[in-house]
Amino acid sequence: xxxxxxPDIHITVxxxxxxxxxCNYSYGATPYLFWYxxxxxxxxxxxxxxxxxxxxxxxxxxxxxxxxxxxxSFNLRKPSVHWSDAAEYFCAVGAGTNAGKSTxxxxxxxxxxx
Amino acid sequence: xxxxxxxxxHKVTETGxxxxxxxxxxxxxxxxxxxxxxxxxxxxxxxxxYGVKDTDKGEVxxxxxxxxxxxxxxxxxxxxxxxxxxxxxxxxxxxxxxLAGGVKTQYFGPGTRLLVL
Numbered sequence: 001x002x003x004x005x006x007p008d009i010h011i012t013v014x015x016x017x018x019x020x021x022x023c024n025y026s027y028g029a030t031p032y033l034f035w036y037x038x039x040x041x042x043x044x045x046x047x048x049x050x051x052x053x054x055x056x057x058x059x060x061x062x063x064x065x066x067x068x069x070x071x072x073s074f075n076l077r078k079p080s081v082h083w084s085d086a087a088e089y090f091c092a093v094g095a096g097t098n099a100g101k102s103t104x105x106x107x108x109x110x111x112x113x114x
Numbered sequence: 115x116x117x118x119x120x121x122x123x124h125k126v127t128e129t130g131x132x133x134x135x136x137x138x139x140x141x142x143x144x145x146x147x148x149x150x151x152x153x154x155x156x157x158x159x160x161x162x163x164y165g166v167k168d169t170d171k172g173e174v175x176x177x178x179x180x181x182x183x184x185x186x187x188x189x190x191x192x193x194x195x196x197x198x199x200x201x202x203x204x205x206x207x208x209x210x211x212x213l214a215g216g217v218k219t220q221y222f223g224p225g226t227r228l229l230v231l
Contacts, residue, residue, distance in 0.1 A: 004156075034219075043204060043222040044157075090156055101147075101172070102220065104156035 002027040002093050006105035013081050014113045021076040021108050023065075023091030032094035033074040034102065035065055039087045047089075050074065061085070086112045117141050118223035120205050126229045133192040135226050137205030139185075146188040147206040147220065148172075148180060150199075157204060163188055195230045202227050 003026045013019050025031055032051050036044040048059025055067040065076045074091060088109050092102040117140030127133050137146060145164055149157040149172075159172030161180040169180050177199060179191045192199055205223040 036222075043224045046219060046221070049219060092157075101159060101162060102157075104149075104158070106154055106156045 002103045004091050004093050004103055004105035006091055006108050008108045010109045012111040012113060015083050016080050019078045019081045021089050023074045023105060024072050025074060025093045027093055033067060034092040035076050036090045036092065037087045044090065081112055083112045086110055118205060118207055118221060120223040120226050122226060124227045126231065127195050128231050129196055130194050133195050135190045135203055137188045137223060139207045141207060142185060143207040143209040145208045148190045149204045149206065150201040151204060152201050197230050200228060200230045
């Protein structure tokens with residue numbers, strides 16, 4: 001069975017600082033990986049996805065993520081955080097031909113200090 | 115934004131009553147999903163549909179049923195609501211990107227907050 005672990009429940013960074021959110025997955029084959037962001041009271045918005053090819057994936061809002069097969073990781077990064085990035089972030093892994101049947105991590109809440 | 119609406123957006127009901135949540139899409143996507151979101155649990159798949167009248171269970175399907183009589187509508191029914199079903203419910207849709215293996219990306223609706231007293 002597939003699973004996703006987001007080790008950090010809550011992260012606080014200062015505005016302008018760099019950010020890295022961790023995601024580790026367990027899956028028997030090549031995974032389909034996603035990062036979503038959720039603002040309070042809102043639905044989930046797709047930030048980026050990895051299906052195959054280049055292991056460094058660029059997304060919206062200046063985010064990027066790197067797929068590392070050897071470490072079973074798909075960490076999300078941003079070089080300079082803005083106050084509007086404060087939200088909850090979810091990593092997800094999709095199974096096989098139906099990546100829509102995704103398994104989500106429990107989420108990481110990002111707080112941005114002025 | 116993908117054309118996904120959910121209704122109602124908020125609902126309060128009593129234990130033992132049936133509740134139906136509706137997801138409506140204007141994208142003509144084949145796949146539709148119902149998730150629930152609870153603190154500390156991320157999103158968990160309840161049921162999904164891969165076409166009209168074609169549905170299957172997810173990991174937390176007990177106490178829920180679904181129906182899809184039209185491409186655009188996917189209904190989630192709590193047959194007899196319990197307090198443990200208090201949650202935020204999200205609908206999602208997806209389509210094939212046309213790649214080998216049929217990889218798909220999901221788009222989420224705004225959610226329905228359900229409180230079962």
